[in-house]
């Protein structure tokens with residue numbers, strides 16, 4: 001096996017800057033993975049009406065969070081930063097609060113989802129802003145993430161009881 005040690009073909013950013021960008025991407029990666037795990041937990045544990053639309057909407061969200069996590073991880077790898085999406089890392093590093101393991105009604109699930117999605121979006125927005133000074137190509141990845149998460153937030157917030 002050939003060691004991939006040469007930095008000759010890495011993007012033209014100094015090592016310190018690549019590492020700083022990588023840390024911001026890594027922090028985002030673990031939260032997107034954690035969101036995708038939580039999304040399945042809600043998918044399996046909601047009860048009551050409207051069951052099916054939320055059950056199916058959660059799977060769409062999980063697919064989106066998984067795709068976004070892949071984009072973020074691959075940007076880190078392209079910079080020569082090793083992305084780490086292992087369960088132990090996600091568990092130790094994600095800032096998202098876990099949810100009660102029981103079944104929950106759909107309104108409770110929606111409120112839990114809005115709260116966590118809003119928190120994560122705010123943290124990723126901060127990282128997106130910081131990346132503007134470090135690497136615009138990586139910032140563009142987080143712009144895509146934020147655009148998607150804020151659209152999702154609008155949609156789930158609009159489903160909350162009394163939102164109209």
Ligand SMILES: [Fe+2]
Pocket residue numbers: 043059
């Ligand atoms: Fe399912």
